[in-house]
Amino acid sequence: MDFRDLSYVVAIAKYGNITRAADSLYITQPTLTKFLQGLEKKLDQKLFHRIGNKYALTYAGERYVSRAVEILNMKKELDDEMHDIVRSNAGSLRIACPAMRSTYMLPCTLPVFSARWPNVKIDLVEASSLLLEGMLVSGEADLAFFNRPVKNSLVDFEVISHEEVVLVISQEHPLAKCGTIRSDCKFPWMDLTLLEDVEFILQAETQRTWQTVGPLLRALPFEPKVRLRTSNIQAAVELAAAGYGAYFVTESHLRHIRARERLAFFSVGEPSTPVDFVAAFRKGSYLSYYAREYIRVVRDFT
Numbered sequence: 001m002d003f004r005d006l007s008y009v010v011a012i013a014k015y016g017n018i019t020r021a022a023d024s025l026y027i028t029q030p031t032l033t034k035f036l037q038g039l040e041k042k043l044d045q046k047l048f049h050r051i052g053n054k055y056a057l058t059y060a061g062e063r064y065v066s067r068a069v070e071i072l073n074m075k076k077e078l079d080d081e082m083h084d085i086v087r088s089n090a091g092s093l094r095i096a097c098p099a100m101r102s103t104y105m106l107p108c109t110l111p112v113f114s115a116r117w118p119n120v121k122i123d124l125v126e127a128s129s130l131l132l133e134g135m136l137v138s139g140e141a142d143l144a145f146f147n148r149p150v151k152n153s154l155v156d157f158e159v160i161s162h163e164e165v166v167l168v169i170s171q172e173h174p175l176a177k178c179g180t181i182r183s184d185c186k187f188p189w190m191d192l193t194l195l196e197d198v199e200f201i202l203q204a205e206t207q208r209t210w211q212t213v214g215p216l217l218r219a220l221p222f223e224p225k226v227r228l229r230t231s232n233i234q235a236a237v238e239l240a241a242a243g244y245g246a247y248f249v250t251e252s253h254l255r256h257i258r259a260r261e262r263l264a265f266f267s268v269g270e271p272s273t274p275v276d277f278v279a280a281f282r283k284g285s286y287l288s289y290y291a292r293e294y295i296r297v298v299r300d301f302t
Helices: 003-015 018-025 029-043 059-086 099-116 129-138 208-218 233-241 258-262 289-301
Strands: 048-051 054-057 090-097 119-126 143-147 155-170 199-202 225-229 246-250 263-267 274-282
Touching (some): 003 018, 003 059, 090 129, 090 289, 129 143, 208 246, 258 263
Antiparallel strands (some): 143 274
16 A cells, blocks of 8 residues: 555545546546555455445545545655755645635735745645635645634634724715724724614625624624625625625725725724634644745735
């Protein structure tokens, strides 16, 4: 058994399909099928149930994959550490972040990073923020960038920057001039109880911003009117600018959306609602020198 065997089985488990797994490994489907048949014969037990074209793990397969992921993660960390020791300036870095953030963060950070580390291969995973912590724990990503909270005890993080969740409405909205200037708020402060008759555009419940916004709305003395839920931040901000509803969004997103010129911004909460933007990684894992360098580049950009 070698590392190739482990990665082959992990790929089959990930995709649940031999053809897709083979494509991801850049080998042919017959080669992967023959490998699995040989491995199961050698182990004298099945690792997968075959249900049509679907491959589902047996109990033995679950144990195999669990250990295989641990071993492959350890190998990746050892490789990174050895690269650091010899200062080969070579390696790979797997970065995960939500699609919206990647649209403006990556163009400003990857060229800078690659100029310094041209031999480090970047693998990018764009996924819902709900999935990012699991990707770190499973070893699918080395670094993930998102807003707190961090819920998985196996995930550690470094704070990149502090920002604020703000309420945005169209500048044409009747409440656009109703903010209160306060010395302890970056933006005019809005009393959310004034929004009883306002319709909201809200995040999908799987999004991290909703985990911050949800408690604000649940504390109101009325049931907020929800006109739309969407995970598309760009579309939601554009809709708010067009007068479709009120929306909550973090400052960093607003800085990169053109519709901001048509919006009124408000601090909300007591007196505001801060969040931390973090670089997250698997707790106890070896974080390579160039991974730390990428965190530094992102911090400089932010």
